[in-house]
Every structure is written in structure tokens, then in C-alpha cells.
Amino acid sequence: VCVCVCNRSSEMTLKECLDDCMEALDLFLNNHFNESLEKLRPRVNESMYHALIYATVLEMQAMMTFQQDDITNAGNTMKSAQEVCQRSGCRDCLQLHAEVCYAECQLQRAALTFLQDENMVINNETRIYLLCLQTLSLFPPRILKVLEFAGFSGDKEYGLSLLNDGATGMNLRSMLCALLLLCYYTFLTFILGTGEGEVVEAERLLKPFRLRYPRGAIFLFFAGRTEEIKGNIDEAVKFFEDGCKQFHHMCYWELMWCFTYKRAWKMAYFYADLLSKESRWSKAMYVYMKAAYLSMLPKDEARPFGEDEVELFRQVPTLKQKIAGKSPPTEKFAIRKARRYKAALPVRLPVPVLEMMYMWNGFSMINKRPELTEGMMQTLVEAERSLLEAPGIAALFQTQVFLLKRIRVTLHWTSFQCRVCFAAIKLSSHYKIRFDHYLVPNCLVELSLLYIDQGRRDEAIKILHKAKHNYKDYSMESRTQFRVHAALAKLKADPGEDDDTHL
Template sequence: VLPSWYIVKFIVWLEDVIYATFLFPSCHRYSSSTCVKERVVNLLCSAWSGYLNTFIHFQTSFVLLMMLMSVSVVNFLLLSLSYHPLVCSIYRSNSPSSFVFYGRNKDSMYHALTYATILEMQAMMTFNPEDILAAGNTMKEAQAVCQRYRKKSSFNSKNVTEGGSIAFVSFPEELHAEVCYAECLLQRAALTFLQDENMISFIKGGMKVRNSYQIYNIEFIEDKSVFSTPHLCFSQMLSLLPTRTLRLLEFVGFSGNKEFGLEQLQEGSAEHTFRSFLCNMLLLCYHTFMSFILGTGEGDVEDAEKLLQPYLKKYPKGSIFLFFAGRIEEIKGNLDAAIKRFEECCEAQQHWKQFHHMCYWELMWCFTYKRHWKMAYFYADLLSKENAWSKATYAYMKAAYLSMLSREECQPFGENVVTLFRQVPSLKQKIAGKSLPTEKFAIRKARRYNTDNAIPLPAPPLEMMYIWNGYTVIGKQKDLTEGMLKTLDEAQQMLEQHPRTEFTTDDQCVVSLLKGLCLKHLGFKEEAEHYFTLVLCNESQIKYDHYLVPNALLEHGLLCMEEGRIDEAIKLLEAAKQNYKNYSMESRTHFRIQAALHKARGTAENGECSPSSP
């Protein structure tokens, strides 16, 4: 016999299902908050769990009848909401299935945009021409769906269309149509750069970016709650550009302010709005990647951890959150914890192997920082076999790691160092008509192996590590920095033992720059400054690695900033920016110089500078 209080519970659960059914349409309103969706999912899951547990305990026909009455409603609503993160977490699904969006991608702009974005992510990860073409066509269809919901152009209009006409926006649905339309333009521009390499395609892509920016810029004034995320993302990214590039972009109508962008993104992440999650992800990307790759490595790791913890707690098997958790541990220098997180990320999902490749890349660097050359080679080899992002870079890294091993240690791998280095130029590829800067760097460094009596590079993994700002990572842990310094001392001894060649000065300057970085992080500032100055003194004798001098000036300037010699730091940074051109990784160096100058001038304006050293 079923207890009477269970009958009361059944009524409550049935009311939950009915209430969820009435709430369900509001989940698809574009301005609805996430809490409404979570309420629906919680109601459905609570009712279903109650029915199921009662049936297991009592197995009465009444319970079974109630289950059958509600199962169709529950399953339908759960399927419709299956793209929601809460449901993904319940079923331990780490990424939304594209088929959920495909069903409504012809009439719902957010479904259309999300489905097209998933296909674009796949295209970006695979670089497969068929995937790029399919993503482009789907994104074009999504743009057409968004166009149907936009306010039609009129005489007294305010919003910018792709053709340059303007329309006044008044209803919330039209505002969301504008932001979706702008996002379609931006993503189509990215696909245009990938798909074609001619100048016409480049101009078309640039026009799409500008039109997208205009929509964001105009409608941000109209409704900040909807447009704050994309507008501020533009503002933040543009502010990171070197001065010369930024002036050109400002001339054609772009502008950027990093502090304003970060401040507004933080405000957006603190609110519980439709795009709060996107604000959080952008901040995580900035603190864990952009500030390291395009800056001086001073991202706010503590803020990144605070942003990530709620998601990790709620979705412990979410791949993207495990990846960011690993990246944060890596930045902090906790390499064992980082390796564990990246491995968990790979185990969490098997649908997108390309997402594993992001983890492989980070794992390769983690083992590089630990000087475990064989494991680093293992992940570089995996990337070279499975991934198409940069075959030349992977081949170079494989050769670089093998060059750190003895001939006997290399034999089990079945590959020859010289042969691998010689393969690098043939693997070069172009994206948007341009060769990748890292590939150019690798090709230039591997060029010396084309002769019969190849002169080996002194410490190629450690040099490439500098290109990716890895010394900022190992600088957090004394033992890692001391280990790297020991390897550089061994490389310097090898250079001194061999007869001089045309590469000797370049190689010695490479070692000097890297030793200076290690000594700076260990606190030996005077010795570090000596090594940076040593590179500058040999400027006229450097034949190939011309990137060393501006980077030595950059590192010397950063060292002066740490010691409070702000005026001297600014002079060194300005010299690095103004006096050198056409060297390897020039754009990345200029990004770092721009970030350092921004910080130095901000410090000087606050009156914190001290007199320059003699």
C-alpha cells in the first residue's frame, strides 16, 4: 500500500512538471535570465527523480501510471533544454550536441548562430577545407535568419547593415537580432581569412569586421546589457595592439581602451544575465593566454581562479573548465597539478579530438619546463601526426627535443634530428595568405641544418620557450629556473669547446639572453643586466638572429621597471620599438613592448618612478 504522504508528493511533483511546462516558452525568450532555465530543469529533474525512486521502493501500478503520464513531457522538455549546461552536467555530457540546435536553426536566430558557431569551431580545429566551406555556408544562413528579425532600414534609422544602411532599433528582440547579426559578420570574416588567400577576400573580411564593430559600437549606447560583451571584447583587444597599428585602425574608425574593457567585462561577469558566461570566458582567456602570449605575463591569476571555481564545482567533468584549471596551475608553476588537469580534460570527452590537441600542446610545454625531453617529444609527435595547425612547428619541436638527448637515447624513437630539421621548410603553410610567424622562426632556425656539416643549435627548446613567454612560468618556481639555468650553462660550455663558426656569436647571444632571464627570476638582477647588455654589445656581430637585440632591450627595460628605474625603462623600450624592423617574431615583440610601455607610463603618471641609474 502506498503511504498517503507519497500521494501528496506525487501531486507536488506533477505540479512541478506542469509549472515547468508553462515556464518552458520563456526559456527561449532571448532576454530571459539563466535562472529561469535552471528552474525549469530543476523542476523536471526533481519530479522525474521522485517518480523513479518511489517506483524502485514500492513498484505500485499507481506510481508506474504517474511515471508514464509525465515521461513524455519530461523527456521532451529535457531534450529541448539539453543544450543548457545544467543538463549537460547531469548527463555528464561535456559539450552540447549540434543536433539540438539543428532542429531550430531555420527560425531561431540563437539556435542558428550557435549551430553555425559549433561548425566554425570544428573548422578552426581541423583546418579541413570541407569543414570551412560547410561552416561558411551555415553561418551565412544564420545571418539570413538574424536579418529577418532586424528592424528594416528607414530614413530615421540608427543601426548599420552589411551594405552600410542604417535602421532604428526599439524592441528587445531587434537588439538581440543586431548582436547576433554582428557576431555572424565577425565569424564569417574569420572564415573568409581562412578560406581564401587573395587580396579581395582579405578586403571583404575586413569590411565585415568593420561593419560588425560599427553595430557593436552604436548599439552599445542603446542597450549595454546586450552589447557590453562584444563591444568590450573589441575595446580590450584593440588596446593591446602596437601603437602604429592602433593609429591606423583609429584612422578607419576603431578604438580601444584596455582598462575600460576589463572593468566592464568584470561588471558583466558579476551579473546573472544572458551573456555573463561569455564575459567570464573572455576574462579567463585574457588572464591565462592573451596577457602571456601578447603581453608581459602579468595576468590576474587569482581573479581567473575566482571566476573558474564556481564552474568547476558545478561541472567537474566539463572539458573547457578542466582545461582552464590546468592552464592556471601551469601559470602558477604547479606543473604536476597542471599535467593532471590536462589529462583529466582529455579523458572527459572523446567527441572532439582537436580539443585534445590543445591539451597536448600545453602538456608538451609542461614537460619542457620540467626538462623531460622524451615526454615533451611524445606530445610533439602526437600533434604532428594528428593535428594540422602547424606541421612545421611540430616537426621543429620534435627535432629540438631530440637534440637535447644523446644519440643512444634518440635511437628508440626511430627519427634523425638533422632529417627532422630539414623537413621543417617543406611543411610551411599559410593562413589568410600569411605564413605563421612561429613557422617562419622555426624555418630560419632550421636553415643551418641544410649543409653537410650542420652546426647544431645550442638549446632550441629553451629558445622556443622564450618565444611563448615560458620563462615567466618557470620563474614562479625556483627549482625549475635553476634547472633551466643549469641546462644553459651546459650549452654555453659546449659552445666554448667547439671551434668558432659563423653562428657562434648568434648562439652565444641566445644563451646570454636566456641566462639573463633565469637570473632575473632568481633575483640576481645585476648579473641578469650584464647578460642583457652583453647581447647589445654584440649587436654588430649578429648575422642571423636579429630578434635578439630588441628582445634584450625589452627584457632590460622590464628589469629596470622592477627596480623602479622607470625613465630608463621607457627609453630602452622606445629604442626597441623604434630602431629595429624586419626581424623574427616582430609583431609579438611589439605586443610585449606595447604592454610594457603602457605599464611603465602608467607607473610614471602615478608618481612612483625613481631616478634612472647612471
């Protein structure tokens, strides 16, 4: 019999360890968070599986709260779990288990690092490359294939199929595989991709877990995400409101965007206000969004709590923070935009909410809902009209409004009209864009997506390489580069092809 926990006071076989950890994970998924941790805690220094699941529960909480203290605590606990794995691997019967658990810890630590700073992948490629190599070198050959889904030199589709196989059933690893795939399908492919997501796969994965854990906050949250991606905003709101009691910050964040898609600016402001008071992830971002929502209201309409958007915008730069020595990219973006309000007579941003919505691929959420896209188009048309009535500032912001009009593609705007819009941005970029340099590469990405829809593969690839190689050091560069990479992968194009990348 292989002993998993061995000390003078207690012994547990490997099967007993796995069963005990399964019970703890079951408690967590039924919203009994403290009970789950209490069950695991006595053996976290002796059992590698107790240590791994304990750290994994803390990481899941960190990813749902986005609190820096939670992220740091999860990372330190994951590091301690690796030490337990190293001690456990000295017994032959546990060596393979120890190697797998250790590597899982390493991969989750990498995910936490990415959570703190997505720019790391773009600005410090050597560091992440070495970290991935270190992680991969620890896996037995048959386990390595599971990681191919992440793009590590292997077949991503085959890796995803293995994870899907692992997600079947109801055991310790099936739940971990399912949660990983749900994150991949509803977040990574959506936010860091071209805004499509994998709704069918996510719903298939969710079904058995929703039956077993009907009130489980994590699965309520993912159910809300799938409805949101489908454009069923009212249904998504119900799921997020149900999940608020446990993972309130992430649910508040999604509710803020849901009401944004409905153009319910005051309700969206309400959730941004809650986040600014309760969450420490990025005060600057939350206050920026509060100001942005107030700026979308008519000038003569009363502001909630008597707040003034100009004063809120002026607060944003003072709320800057650093996580692991750097500010989050979205916070940097918000601060740069808010600086327009420093002057005594500030130049107002025309549609700051929709601009940030674009950065989070929000327009893809509503592209199957004509009533929502028509409403957004009305907002953009009104903003454009206001700019034309103020020619002194029109040149500063017209390109932003043009880019956001990508939404017209979903309203059957002709490809010629779309190309004219994108060409206007490219032309104006060389003469008029003084601040928002991110507009041109994002314009090129949108034009490439239009070409992909039209089956013009070679033209799309050429434009994507222009976006990738011709523009550097602009706001949210990492987010745009991820989208470029996703589009090239969709076309099965070599991301390193050396095209003529000069405009």
C-alpha cells in the same frame, strides 16, 4: 509576445529561444558536443540565437583543435548566422537583440581571422582597423562599452568590469562572458603580453563553473592553464590529462610544454609526436619540436622510435603550409631555424627548445619555482660551455644563450649582471648576428622589463620605443610588438610617443 522563431511548422517566443539555447550550451559544457549541435541545428536558419550559439560552439571547438577545416567551417557558419540576424531585425521587438547578435558574430569572425594569422594585426593594420570599426558601428551605445576591454578607444578596466558583471549568474550571456574573460586572462594577456596573466581573476571565474561542470573539458583546460601559469606543473598535467579525451590537441600542446618546463625531453617529444600525427595545424612546427627535443638528449642516448634529429630538422621546410595565403609566424620561425641543418655537416642549434619556449613566454611559467629555474639554468650553462669549446660557431649562437639567461633575473641575478648580459647582445648584434635578428629587439624588451621592476619608468619607455621603431622584418615580429604594446600599456605610456629611437 515577441516571436523569435516564426514559420508554418513552429513558433518560439524569445524566452523559449533563450531557454532552448541555454540547454544546448549546457550540453556542450558537459562534453555532449554532438547532442548540443543537434539540438541547435533545426533552427539555425530561423532563430538568431540558435544561429549564434551554434556558430559559437563551432568556434570554441575550432579554437581548441586549431584545425584549419574547423576554423573555416566556424567562419562560414558565423557568416550565415549574421544573415539570420539581419532577417530577424526587421521586427521592432527583436531589433536590439539582432544588432547585438550580429555584432557578436562579426567580432568572433575577427577573432577567427586573428587565429589564422596573428601577423595581420601588424602587417595589415588598415584591414583590422576597418574590421573593428565596422564591428563597433553595429553596437548600440550601451553595448559598446563592453568592448572597451579590447582597447577600442575606451576604458579597458571599465570594459573588463562590465564583462565580469556579465559573467555572474548562470545564463546564456554569463557563460559567454566567462569564457571570453578566461581566454583573455589565461591566453591573450599571457602569450601576447609580458607573461603575467591574471590568475586570481581566472580562478574566481572558474570556481562556480567547475562546481557546475566538474568534468567539463573546457573548464578542465582553463583550470590547467591557471595552474600552469602559477608554476604548479604537476597539477596542470593532471587537468590536461583529464581534458585530453575531448580537446586532445590543445591539451597535447600544453602537456608538451609542461614536460618541457620539467626538462623531461622524451615525454615532451612524445606529445610533439602525437601532434605531428594527429593535428593538421602546423606539421612543420610539430616536427621541428620533435627534432628539438631529441637534440637536447645526450649524444649517446637512444632516440625514441629510432628517429634522428638531423633528418627531422631537414624535413621541416618541406612541411610548410599556408593558411589564408600565409604561413603561421611560429612555423616561419621554425623553418628558418631548421634550414641550418641543410648542409652535409650542419651547424647544430644549441638550445632550440628553450628558444621556442621563450617565444611562447614559457620562462614566466616557472619563475616562481626555483627547482625548475635552476634546472633550466643548468641547461643554458652547459650549452654555453659547449659553444665556448667550439669557437668557430660560438659567435653564431652565444647571443641566443645570453638572451635566454634572462631567467637568471628570477634567481636574484644582480641588475648589473643583467645589464651586462643585455649589453653583450646589443654589442654583438652589430658585428656577429647574421641570422637571428629578432634577438636585439627582444633583448631591449627584456631590459625594459628589468627597468620596470626597478621603477625606472622613463628609461623603460625609451627602450621600448627603440624596440618598436628601430627593428623591422624579423622573426616573430608581431609577437614582440604585442609585448612592447603590453609593456607600454602597463606603464600607461603613449605607444605613439616620438622618442629619439636611434641607438
